[in-house]
Amino acid sequence: MSERISEAELAVMEVLWEESPLTATDVASRVVASRDWSLATVKTLLSRLVTKEAIGHHLDGRRFLYSPLVERDSYVAGESKRLIDRFFGGKLMPLVAHLAEQEELSADDITEIERLLREMKS
Amino acid sequence: MSERISEAELAVMEVLWEESPLTATDVASRVVASRDWSLATVKTLLSRLVTKEAIGHHLDGRRFLYSPLVERDSYVAGESKRLIDRFFGGKLMPLVAHLAEQEELSADDITEIERLLREMKS
DNA sequence: TCGAATCGACTACGCCTGTAATCGAAATCG
């Protein structure tokens, strides 16, 4: 099952998560906004992602249209869980505490989170 | 500044964060509890960590004693921030919301977080 | 129709990572 998606590949995934299906050229032109890559590089990343079954492609005339097979939400969930498992014994609370200590959450942030939690309880 | 610590190297860091200074052999015997590595492997990881300046060593007789140079807290903070920046636009709230949606938060977790937030407000 | 552009496939190549083995110097054991 799902191999790990690398940092560079992730930039490609983000593009496809935002809009799909896209051709390799379309992906490249969108990805170039954030990374200075050649078309060839983007093509390599696309084919590696196909191999990993993170994205799929189907022929449209003589080129491929690429689409994500992995949902952003589930990928993000997996990565979040990895982090929390590795560093916080699988518990979210210590993460929140940790972040709270590090960066100061604004009073508004706190109120917002509290509201969210209250909603979640019902 | 600080190069990235790899997954395997992290297992070594965890040992040293728990107890230090330690000799290579000591680290190896502790790390073997979780990963099935040879002493040689642990030594390689130690020397790579020294190169990366994630740990330091000083001679004790004819061997080295190794100690972390990077604090666990600041490393974890960095990794957490990376994740939150990459996936949640740098804001904590969406992470909490996300985990809530994935149902990775128990009712107890929520109560605990609420208590924590209340403390933080004062 | 013929050259130019484009496509996907394949190849390249250096660095990092995981996982060790080996080597020479030193120390310890007998």
Next chain:
DNA sequence: CGATTTCGATTACAGGCGTAGTCGATTCGA
């Protein structure tokens, strides 16, 4: 003292990753 163990240092090597170039086929433009 000589043999064995133990250290750190050096070397190894395959696979993944970042970053691309090249090639053969196709299609498009003139």
